[in-house]
Amino acid sequence: MKQHIKHHSITVAVVLGVLAIGAGAFVYSGIYNIGADDHHTKPVFAVMQTLRENSIHARSRNIVVPDLDDPQLILKGAGQYAAMCTQCHLRPGVENSEQREGMYPLPPNLSKARVAPQEAFWIIKHGIKMSGMPAWGVNHDDPTIWSMVAFLQKLPDMTSAQYKDMVARAPADHDMDMDMGEKGGHSHGGAADEDAHGAADMPGMQMPAKPESGHSHAAAAADGHDHEHAEAAPAVAAPLSMEGMKAQAVPAAEAVAQAFHTALHSGDRTAVLALLAPDVSISEGGQVQSREAYASGHLSEDIAFLKDAKITLVSLGSMPMGDTAMVGSVSDIQTTIKGKPATLRSTELLNLKKDGKDWKIVSIQWQSTPVSGA
Ligand code: HEC
DSSP, X not given: OHHHHHHHHHHHHHHHHHHHHHHHHHHHHTOSOOOTTSOOOHHHHHHHHHHHHHHHHHHHTTOOOOOTTOHHHHHXXXXXXXXXXXXXXXXXXXXXXXXXXXXXXXXXXXXXXXXXXXXXXXXXXXXXXXXXXXXXXXXXXXXXXXXXXXXXXXXXXXXXXXXXXXXXXXXXXXXXXXXXXXXXXXXXXXXXHHHHHHHHHXXXXXOTTOGGGGSOHHXXXXXXXXXXXXXXXXXXXXXXXXXXXXXXXXXXXXXXXXXXHHHHHTTOHHHHHHTEEEEEEEEETTEEEEHHHHHHTXXXXXXXXXXXXXXXEEEEEXXXXXXXXXXXXXXXXXXXXXXXXXXXXXXXXXXXXXXXXXXXXXXXXXXXXXXXXX
């Protein structure tokens, strides 16, 4: 028995020794072709693929995903993506790039494929060894990386025109001048009037706590405020900003928003609920409610509150994002609170999704601030 084990140990040692010598010879001899144009054999590729997938999965599965439907976050991500990612990951309407063509592994076309948010976040932050995918977390904070993740969730549904439109509206960034598609140089004055229109379309959209919102992006870039602007990461309680909204950008979605307002004001519960998607989330003063919770609680309160109020629409605008759209509006509500006349300025951000040919509201965010009285 003892003899047997000894015999085995010797065999194993010899085999290991031969393997080590072989590996050493392989590494030192120069026999391996490291060229990116010499692709891995199928078994090697399969092993690396499994290693990659399991490594990423193990490291990303506990990452907590923030609200990725925040339009400001998506818009910021559009600018980041256009500035740093398109040469490898392309954009709608572009099939390849000179740099990408020669890369191995080939960077996936992110305008065609969607990567799960947790994995996308981890990969963008940490990069992938020996692949050419950089670790953007080295010089970008987490909110900026989440902005790209949020944008990437929308990108595969976008047309080339929608993509360009979003990038043109994105907040200016220090490295934005790298790839702006055909609108190259836009943020440096090229199509500045378009942005200026955007702002002019939405009078009063400038929120007090974010005094730069009204700036055209071109101006923001020119006066050196660009960085500050880009770093204004959206927090949960940040004032809703209407940046990027343009009157009549998505007329059908705006019509739904207006029908929603009319239904609320006239106390038509059925009409209100008909416009809400089954999984709608409604957030008011930091509190998030489901459709059921809203229908059985706050909806009646809102109807009662608005019943005798005078509502003046200050501005309304929208922004297309693939198969979804955002509609933003600001209204002044004159009412009586505790017997005294009061005026509130109410800001509303709706996220709508096309359901067949109708748009349904999938999320609502409301904020209001007293203007006088209350
Ligand atoms: C120099 C080229 C290059 C640039 C620039 C680049 N990437 Fe990548 N990226 C890659 C490569 C190559 C891969 C594939 C790596 C692999 O599969 O092993 C990759 C993979 C990814 C993946 C995972 C895709 C999947 O299907 O799992 C995501 C997400 C991603 N990159 C996002 C980004 C973002 C966002 C940017 C811009 C901030 C960016 N990349 C910039 C080369 C690049």
